[in-house]
Amino acid sequence: MNGLYHQDHYLEHDHLNALTVNGKSEIEVMPDQISLTIGVRTEELTVQEALKKNAQLSNDMIQALHQIGIQNGQIETKSFSVHPRYDYHDGHSTLIGYEVLHLFEITVSDVKQAGQVYDTALTGGANLAQDIQFSVKKPEQYYQQALTDALLNAQEKAATLAQTMQVPLQRIPFKIIEESSQYTQDFQASYKGFAASSTPIQPQTLKISAAVRAWFHYS
Structure with missing residues (x-):
């Protein structure tokens, strides 16, 4: 006591x-709501190529989600970043390309649909799964x-x-x-x-x- x-x-x-x-x-x-953080990471020699490939994969993922009933309002950009990639050798750095990372937060009201959304995003173009959060509205x-x-x-x-x-x-x-x-x-x-x-x-x-x-x- x-x-x-x-x-x-x-x-x-x-x-x-x-x-x-x-x-x-x-x-x-x-819980009556679930949020999944799914991302697309691309690496190319030039920033333009990395951005183009990332945009294509991201659009493919979004279109795949649309096909199972996920609306645009349920898909939000959580973060977007572009970073140069370097190779370090003997104290020297050499630029070897660029990385683009686009993270999306996908919110679903039907918790039972979470697995389907997860699979659809990863087979549709995403190549990174970071987080799953359950909540109540x-x-x-x-x-x-x-x-x-x-x-x-x-x-x-x-x-x-x-x-x-x-x-x-x-x-x-x-x-x-x-x-x-x-x-x-x-x-x-x-x-x-x-x-x-x-x-x-x-x-x-x-x-x-x-x-x-x-x-x-x-x-």
Whole structure:
């Protein structure tokens, strides 16, 4: 049990006893949205050739995604970069070409479609898979529930302390501080090549937590 009680002067002329407790809560929800970071990397002797090849592969990937129902609004550029490539030998550097990297973020509402999107992007032109993120569209509503549960947890702790001390407790706190929130996710993803069936991507529950500190009077 986490709890700390102490003397607190609530009002200037009322020296009332008070105790402070921390309340915590964590709720688990299933994701209803997934974002995949997929990229196209090209290397050529000239920057023009690298850009041209990258653009072609990127367009091929986007067209392939369109064929399975993914719209332009679901595909966004996450980053785009062009870098020279050098060969280092005996303390000297020689320019040997250029690298172009275009990363896309693809967002899908149907989590079950994630494997199909992943496979389609990689067979359609992408050659780099960086990240998979599961989320909920409206995390705030779940956080509000966790916050409510955290306050109830604080009230339960305060009641336990008051009962232990055998003193009456005012169950409505006179001060509350929202301390922290946390949003974590666990998922499993496996890629087994460009098979006919979609890559199995299996999301687990998301964890949304809240914490408060509350002050209660007792007499």
